[in-house]
Amino acid sequence: MKAIKVNRARLKAAMESISAVGATPRGGLHRLALSDKDKEARDMLRDWCTQAGYPVRVDRIGNMYARRAGRHEGELPVLIGSHLDSQPMAGRFDGPVGVIAALEVMKTLDDLGIATDRPIDLVNWTNEEGARFQPPLLASGVFAGAYELEFALSRQDNDGVSVASELERIGYAGTHPASFSISSYIELHIEQGVVLEQAHATIGVVSGFVGIRDTRVSVFGENVHAGPLAMHLRKDALIGAAQMVLAAQELGLANAPDARVTVGRLSVPSDSHSIVPGRVDLVLDVRHPDAASLDALQAQLEDRFRLICAKLGLSVEFEPYWNYAPIVFDPAVREHIRSAAEQHGYPCLDLPSRAGHDALNVAKVAPTAMIFIPCLKGISHNEAEFATDEDIAAGADILLAATLAAAMK
Ligand SMILES: [Zn+2]
Incomplete structure (x- = not known):
């Protein structure tokens, strides 16, 4: 099949809109988990998904899921996404790239009238960063059974405000079970290092975690x-x-x-x-x-x-x-990513992740892999964090191809 590309203009516009929520004067992002700005970004994502015909559900730890139906609704879904929360005074790419690209993937499939066997679920994980509530990767940890729901809900910020009360306050204390079965998970993220940049590679096929x-x-x-x-x-x-x-x-x-x-x-x-x-x-x-x-x-x-x-x-x-122990990602999902990069002609290489991501938790319960794209000079958790529109679009193309491969039986 010919290499399908996502809609560049729509992806860029969505990145710009979501980046404006919690934007800092120097082009960064300050959007702590479950803050008013996080609510605003969540509402924006929810509205976009609902308008596009992807019903949104929220689980008991506030993770958001938006479903693009498959041919066989009984099949386990392919899960794609990342997180919309940020570190304090940080960058606008760490997290949102993976969520916004996931939405663009589903919309492109609609544009082209492509039906998949399995449903596709977009996910926005709660409190990935751990900046406001410790530990990081909190809600994907609940999803994967690493943390009890009650433990996660009881986490408090420095002012003694709990995850449970903030979820209630911003309207994201959902009722969907915080854990369910999926067929695979794919996350697109900026590298936050310089391996891709120095190798002039566009796509990183992430081998796992160190x-x-x-x-x-x-x-x-x-x-x-x-x-x-x-x-x-x-x-x-x-x-x-x-x-x-x-x-x-x-x-x-x-x-x-x-x-x-x-x-x-x-x-x-x-x-x-x-x-x-x-x-x-x-x-x-x-x-x-x-x-x-x-x-x-x-x-x-x-x-x-x-x-x-x-x-x-x-x-x-x-x-x-x-x-x-090191985590090794699923060989079949990695192969979907690698062959997609080759089909598109994007220079790619294999590399391990040296930073924590929600995929680290999900890998314990489902076949999982990640796609990295370069970020300027490896600078991240910093307002100066930067990824080009071209690289984000290339990453979304690969997420699309890998998702499509994973969603067909
Ligand atoms: Zn991240």
């Missing part, structure tokens, strides 16, 4: 007076920790481009200018998209840290405290 492992590392030496004891007799835990920080950088670089290794916390409990540190605590953060490589890198780092300590007469203890 795994993250954090370990508390305690280095033990001996607290002694900074004066009397000769240098070569001291057991300085901070010297060991300093070498560990450098080893972390070295091994991170040695495992480029996929690995990230960071020591972002370090404390010296003795905290005195005249005590040779007898103990240092640090946190080692290791990230990698591949589970086996993540394990290997972690083992390599721990071996190196032990060696450093052995040479300095120190000892070391490791305490794991955060471990998120």
